[in-house]
Amino acid sequence: MPTFPALVSFLRPGIVAIFALNLAAGCATRITAPAAVAAKHGLVQRELQGTVFTHTAYHTSAVSERHDSAGPLWVFIDGDGRPWVNGGREPAENPTTTHPIALELAVQMQRPVLYVGRPCYDRPVMEPACTATWWTDARYSPTVVQSLAAAIRTYQQQARFERLILVGYSGGGVLAELVAREVNAVAAVVTIAANLDISAWTEYHGYLPLSASVNPAATATTATWPEIHLVGEDDEVVPSQTLQRYFERNPQGVVWRYADYGHVCCWQEAWPRIVVRIDELLNR
Numbered sequence: 001m002p003t004f005p006a007l008v009s010f011l012r013p014g015i016v017a018i019f020a021l022n023l024a025a026g027c028a029t030r031i032t033a034p035a036a037v038a039a040k041h042g043l044v045q046r047e048l049q050g051t052v053f054t055h056t057a058y059h060t061s062a063v064s065e066r067h068d069s070a071g072p073l074w075v076f077i078d079g080d081g082r083p084w085v086n087g088g089r090e091p092a093e094n095p096t097t098t099h100p101i102a103l104e105l106a107v108q109m110q111r112p113v114l115y116v117g118r119p120c121y122d123r124p125v126m127e128p129a130c131t132a133t134w135w136t137d138a139r140y141s142p143t144v145v146q147s148l149a150a151a152i153r154t155y156q157q158q159a160r161f162e163r164l165i166l167v168g169y170s171g172g173g174v175l176a177e178l179v180a181r182e183v184n185a186v187a188a189v190v191t192i193a194a195n196l197d198i199s200a201w202t203e204y205h206g207y208l209p210l211s212a213s214v215n216p217a218a219t220a221t222t223a224t225w226p227e228i229h230l231v232g233e234d235d236e237v238v239p240s241q242t243l244q245r246y247f248e249r250n251p252q253g254v255v256w257r258y259a260d261y262g263h264v265c266c267w268q269e270a271w272p273r274i275v276v277r278i279d280e281l282l283n284r
Contacts, residue, residue, distance in 0.1 A: 033096070033098045033099065034056070034096070034115070034117065034122045035122065037100055038058035042061070043060060043106075044058065044059055048116060048151035049154060050146070050148060050149075051143075051146050052143055053120065053127060053134075055117050055119065055148065055151040056124075057114060057115060057117060058114075059112070059114045059115070059155070059159075060114075072165045072188075073113070073114055073161035073164055074109055074111060074112065074113045074114070074164075075114045075152055075164055075165065075166050076102040076103065076105060076113060076114070076167045076172070077115075077118065077166070077167070077168040077175050078097055078117075078168075078169055078170075078172045079101065079102065079170030079171045080139060080170060080171035081097035081098075081118075082094075082095050082096070083132075083139065088207075091135070094120075095118075095120065095121055096122045099264070101169045101264065102167065102192075104268050105192075105267065105271045108271050108272060108275075112161070114152070116151055116152055118135070118144065118148065118175070119134050119135075119143075119148070120134050136210075137208070137212045138210075139171065140175060140198065141214065145178045145179055148175060148179050149179045153184075156183070156185075163185045164183060164185055164187060165186075165187050165190065166180050166183075166186060166189045166190070167189075167191075168194060169191075169193060170192070170237070170238065171195060172194070173191030174194055174195060174198065174216060176191060178214055178216060180223065180225065187226075188226045188227070188228060188282055189226070189228070190230070190278060191229045191230065193230065193232055193235055193237070194238065195242065195243075196216050196229070196246040197244075197245050197246045198213060198216075198217070199215050199218075200243075200245060204239060204241075216246060217245045217246035220249040221250055226252075226254065226281065228253070228254050228256065228278060229254070229255045230274065231243065231255060231256070232258050232263060232267075233257055233258060233260065234259075234262045236262065237263035240257070254281065256277070258270070
């Protein structure tokens with residue numbers, strides 16, 4: 001293994017401390033993409049206990065939270081990452097994303113944020129409960145949703161935030177919609193390129209049905225909070241036609257369609273303008 005000084009010379013200063021801790025744990029431990037992004041932007045890492053899983057989370061500093069806790073806490077949940085490998089033939093040993101788009105949106109915010117990792121994602125060591133079912137067939141199951149909700153409630157109570165805005169990218173948008181039904185004081189749910197009808201989505205792509213997961217489109221919600229759904233018209237991962245049933249059953253949701261946007265492009269670049277638009281809608 002290369003020496004520590006040689007490796008550190010290639011790293012940004014913000015992630016040296018995390019890298020040193022990982023080296024101490026052994027050469028097999030690597031810096032995850034979420035950890036690197038969070039450290040670069042000064043977010044604080046912590047562990048949040050859910051019902052079944054421990055969740056890796058990143059949040060803004062305690063000092064800023066004491067000043068801003070009267071406003072809503074923006075909670076970000078990322079996409080499905082890499083649940084399968086070898087062309088979808090084998091479950092991945094570690095599903096952690098290499099491109100944490102929800103976290104890249106969170107670090108642009110000039111307000112309190114919490115990025116909460118999904119069960120078994122971005123973990124330094126996999127827990128015994130971490131079997132592949134939690135990032136494949138059961139990725140949107142009640143067990144996953146309830147554990148995420150419990151972790152979010154813990155942080156909300158500790159940091160004393162009265163309101164939450166849940167933001168989910170891709171599969172994280174499915175979870176944001178489901179988690180909103182399990183937590184209190186939801187001010188809004190924002191989904192970005194989210195596969196909100198998982199049955200239509202798997203059928204479109206010819207994927208195996210996610211039979212152990214909850215489909216948000218299966219029933220209408222009784223949501224009392226605003227829902228804002230961002231849809232890219234050039235999204236080939238979650239084509240807009242796969243969302244029709246969800247929108248028909250949940251007409252209270254606002255749908256913002258973006259021409260020429262795909263599944264990845266161009267949400268990071270547009271995010272500051274989108275946040276202004278969200279604020280305007282919520283402040284009416």
